[in-house]
Amino acid sequence: MAVFLCKCGKHLSTTESPNDIELRVYTDREWDSITQNDSVDPLAIPFPKYDVWKCPQCARIYFFDSESGKPVKTYALEENNLVLLTLIGLPSRFLFLEGVGEK
Incomplete structure (x- = not known):
């Protein structure tokens, strides 16, 4: 598969190499078995x-x-309710915490 x-x-394409579309993702167990050797x-x-x-x-x-070559799983970003908190002692920096203050 090269276009989706x-x-x-x-339009997503992996016809060019390298590209920023395709990711190489291994589970920790898969990677551990690959790197068993020195x-x-x-x-x-x-x-x-x-x-x-x-x-x-x-x-x-x-x-x-x-x-x-068929898609088996799709993940999309969710719109979450985020609460903005000022870090103590750092008024110019902010921290986003998910779920704080939700009822």
């Missing part, structure tokens, strides 16, 4: 179980089955 239309309307040959590193793409426009994340 994101739900936001952005040295890792970069050419011997297997491809991850899923192809992961990130849309640069909406930040939606797609997980594609590496065998079928």
